[in-house]
Amino acid sequence: MALFNIIVFPGILFLVIAGLWFEFVDRRMYARMQHRQGPPWFQPLADFIKLLAKETIIPEDANRFLFTAMPVMALTATISAFFYIPLWSPRALFSFPGDAVVVMYLLTIPTLTFFLAGWYSTSLYSMIGAVRSLTQLFAYEIPLFMAVLAPAMLANTWSLAGIAAYYTAHPLMALLNVPAFCVAMVTLLGKLEKVPFDIPEAETEIVAGAFTEYSGRHLALFRLAVDIEVVVAGSLIVAMFLPFGLALPWYLGIIVYLLKITLVVALIAILRTIMARLRIEQMVNFCWKILAPVALAQLLLNLVVKGFLKP
Amino acid sequence: MGLIQKIVTWARIKSPWVIHFNTGACNACDIEVIAALTPRFDLERFGVQLKGSPRHADVMVVSGPVTRQSRDRLKRVYDQLAEPKFVVAVGTCACSGGVFQGCYNVEGGIDMAIPVNAYIPGCAARPEAIIDGVVKLLSSLDPKPAALPAPVAEPVEKVDVPA
Numbered sequence: 168m169a170l171f172n173i174i175v176f177p178g179i180l181f182l183v184i185a186g187l188w189f190e191f192v193d194r195r196m197y198a199r200m201q202h203r204q205g206p207p208w209f210q211p212l213a214d215f216i217k218l219l220a221k222e223t224i225i226p227e228d229a230n231r232f233l234f235t236a237m238p239v240m241a242l243t244a245t246i247s248a249f250f251y252i253p254l255w256s257p258r259a260l261f262s263f264p265g266d267a268v269v270v271m272y273l274l275t276i277p278t279l280t281f282f283l284a285g286w287y288s289t290s291l292y293s294m295i296g297a298v299r300s301l302t303q304l305f306a307y308e309i310p311l312f313m314a315v316l317a318p319a320m321l322a323n324t325w326s327l328a329g330i331a332a333y334y335t336a337h338p339l340m341a342l343l344n345v346p347a348f349c350v351a352m353v354t355l356l357g358k359l360e361k362v363p364f365d366i367p368e369a370e371t372e373i374v375a376g377a378f379t380e381y382s383g384r385h386l387a388l389f390r391l392a393v394d395i396e397v398v399v400a401g402s403l404i405v406a407m408f409l410p411f412g413l414a415l416p417w418y419l420g421i422i423v424y425l426l427k428i429t430l431v432v433a434l435i436a437i438l439r440t441i442m443a444r445l446r447i448e449q450m451v452n453f454c455w456k457i458l459a460p461v462a463l464a465q466l467l468l469n470l471v472v473k474g475f476l477k478p
Numbered sequence: 479m480g481l482i483q484k485i486v487t488w489a490r491i492k493s494p495w496v497i498h499f500n501t502g503a504c505n506a507c508d509i510e511v512i513a514a515l516t517p518r519f520d521l522e523r524f525g526v527q528l529k530g531s532p533r534h535a536d537v538m539v540v541s542g543p544v545t546r547q548s549r550d551r552l553k554r555v556y557d558q559l560a561e562p563k564f565v566v567a568v569g570t571c572a573c574s575g576g577v578f579q580g581c582y583n584v585e586g587g588i589d590m591a592i593p594v595n596a597y598i599p600g601c602a603a604r605p606e607a608i609i610d611g612v613v614k615l616l617s618s619l620d621p622k623p624a625a626l627p628a629p630v631a632e633p634v635e636k637v638d639v640p641a
Contacts, residue, residue, distance in 0.1 A: 216489035
């Protein structure tokens with residue numbers, strides 16, 4: 168059963184299919200909003216297979232071990248974060264008090280692997296991309312943590328399953344967290360390095376950022392890790408801020424869950440269509456001067472509400 | 479051909495990522511290449527994506543005659559591409575050197591420096607011609623060539639021009 172959980176569901180196979188599917192959904196929506204037809208449904212799969220079959224080049228000066236280990240690390244961290252997130256019932260596969268914090272840290276690891284991968288490729292472009300992704304990490308990580316922990320504080324538990332159970336019992340309380348949801352959505356764009364926060368891989372300035380030297384199957388694994396990160400981070404946001412329909416029977420629950428993830432992907436695609444890339448210092452300013460105070464205000468609000476509720 | 483090989487060939491045909499390199503063109507062909515990548519022609523239908531890094535690309539789209547200055551750079555970028563790689567020469571200058579043939583600073587067409595898989599003549603080559611050339615190059619990968627798309631334009635009737 169454990170092997171089934173790791174390999175098929177909700178492990179590698181499910182996440183690979185979901186990641187590739189939602190990459191297609193994102194690219195298709197982007198194309199339709201630009202009045203074009205867009206790629207066929209198998210496009211992410213074809214890209215993945217093609218990259219697997221391509222020659223893999225490792226630069227001579229690069230650190231061979233880190234260069235090859237980083238894509239695997241990124242993939243592993245995102246997949247293992249998924250086991251703790253409740254999907255369509257208030258229960259997660261594994262759960263312990265405090266797993267919300269662990270999931271947040273596991274989702275930070277891909278960004279760190281981007282940094283190490285770019286740094287040890289010893290190419291100028293990838294180094295600039297690596298440093299930018301770390302700078303960006305310092306900007307979005309604090310508001311994201313505060314925003315995600317606000318609903319946890321209201322539910323008085325640090326476990327994702329406990330949060331889901333609390334909001335299933337008190338569904339109206341989830342409405343309090345709308346500002347935190349907005350902050351989390353915006354900072355999620357920074358975490359996933361999507362427009363307008365795709366500064367680390369700005370292809371018009373620094374070729375492809377940290378991935379400049381990556382080719383073949385290493386690049387395929389990195390792209391897959393990013394795709395899966397969209398699904399996992401989306402599931403986390405959904406479990407935290409949209410905990411509706413968790414009490415439904417499982418077949419309806421799956422549909423509601425997939426619709427909620429599609430909503431998150433659609434928001435990302437819409438923002439990608441209507442926004443241009445910011446500069447790095449605009450992004451840092453925005454995160455610290457606007458998002459962080461909003462998240463802090465949300466925390467205060469939740470504290471006050473909690474004080475009134477619990478005599 | 480084994481099943482895996484078939485799948486790989488299918489994926490290669492469906493997902494050509496291109497990188498664009500200018501070896502000294504007058505920028506007319508470059509504008510046409512960029513035009514071919516705009517939403518009007520929607521090359522993402524065929525899986526074409528423009529990539530910045532040569533490490534990610536499969537097809538190198540080269541425009542312009544090879545000048546002595548750019549020859550070494552062209553070779554270096556070509557070597558940075560991962561196998562299997564294809565080169566498409568866009569425009570008359572890239573095919574043969576064009577009007578710059580014989581200039582003191584021009585080597586000639588792209589094939590003087592690196593092997594070329596497809597030639598797209600034209601001054602400047604139209605976006606439709608570029609798309610047609612790339613599609614023909616990709617369908618040449620398939621051992622059983624699928625039926626080529628029907629020509630869009632009607633064949634022009636010959637008109638007797640009075641002398």
